[in-house]
């Protein structure tokens with residue numbers, strides 16, 4: 094399986110996604126600052142992956158401090174140190190709630206440990222590190238469950254009359270590269286493959302950063318899944334084409350509000366509008382760590398603006414450059430008129446009204462008889478299905 098994140102007892106490495114699919118290079122992340130930079134620069138991206146890397150980056154820094162015997166003796170001082178680093182890590186990218194959620198949960202773990210009688214700086218650090226390490230395994234398990242629930246839902250609701258004739262369009266990258274493994278929306282595609290019902294996957298290029306053509310296409314080719322790349326502007330024509338026979342669009346999410354409005358990669362909203370027009374099911378796949386009940390609707394979601402250069406420049410292999418260790422030298426070229434103004438929001442918000450189901454690790458949430466999503470059912474013990 095492709096691995097965006099490699100971690101072993103304080104040694105963290107991430108696959109540099111700025112260089113994919115041309116160069117496969119892991120870079121070490123030793124401190125919270127290294128993690129912040131890798132997330133901000135999008136060397137690692139995808140809502141679950143940035144949360145995991147941020148927490149493991151801090152875990153790695155704490156491991157180093159431990160080895161150097163530099164952990165403060167006082168549990169309170171150590172808790173405050175961890176809280177400060179978490180606050181800093183959360184500022185790296187604002188839209189995906191997974192990062193804030195992880196920081197809040199692990200901050201609470203450190204606080205709970207610090208309040209134990211006899212707590213020491215060491216015991217607070219150990220509790221934090223354990224929590225951060227557990228997150229990675231939990232994310233993989235959640236993704237496998239999301240894949241299963243999503244595939245079952247599609248087979249039951251989107252493929253009549255022939256359940257073994259599934260064609261899915263996905264957007265951005267939600268796979269092993271965006272998570273600790275398997276993926277969310279791409280996990281649903283993987284699960285459809287394992288159930289032997291996927292006829293074809295389509296992935297959109299996902300301008301401007303090309304997570305689709307660079308990363309999802311890379312994963313689909315790697316797994317030998319029958320797949321075709323389209324530009325974002327071809328989606329309407331694809332859905333209108335009976336030969337393509339797309340039954341469902343499945344995307345990931347960076348933040349799902351309490352009413353089901355969903356922030357995800359820019360272009361997601363356009364696909365949802367197209368799906369409604371063409372009568373194609375539109376599904377969001379995300380772990381519960383992406384559901385933000387504190388955000389009532391999409392209007393409250395902060396949308397990150399990315400630098401103009403990520404739209405006006407593209408990176409590719411330098412023509413004629415010799416490969417070193419199987420990797421080629423990359424160069425950046427400009428593809429826009431110098432001087433043009435640029436608007437580059439990284440995400441958009443798809444209104445809940447356009448979404449047929451939200452696939453989570455505990456089941457698929459559909460709208461109630463009032464026509465609205467009630468995302469709180471995911472947290473009050475009531476099974477969504």
Ligand code: MRU
Nearest residue numbers: 138139140265267271345346358
């Ligand atoms: O800007 P990115 O590449 O971090 O955006 C990623 C997405 O929008 C994904 O769809 C989302 O984070 C879910 S990843 C499982």
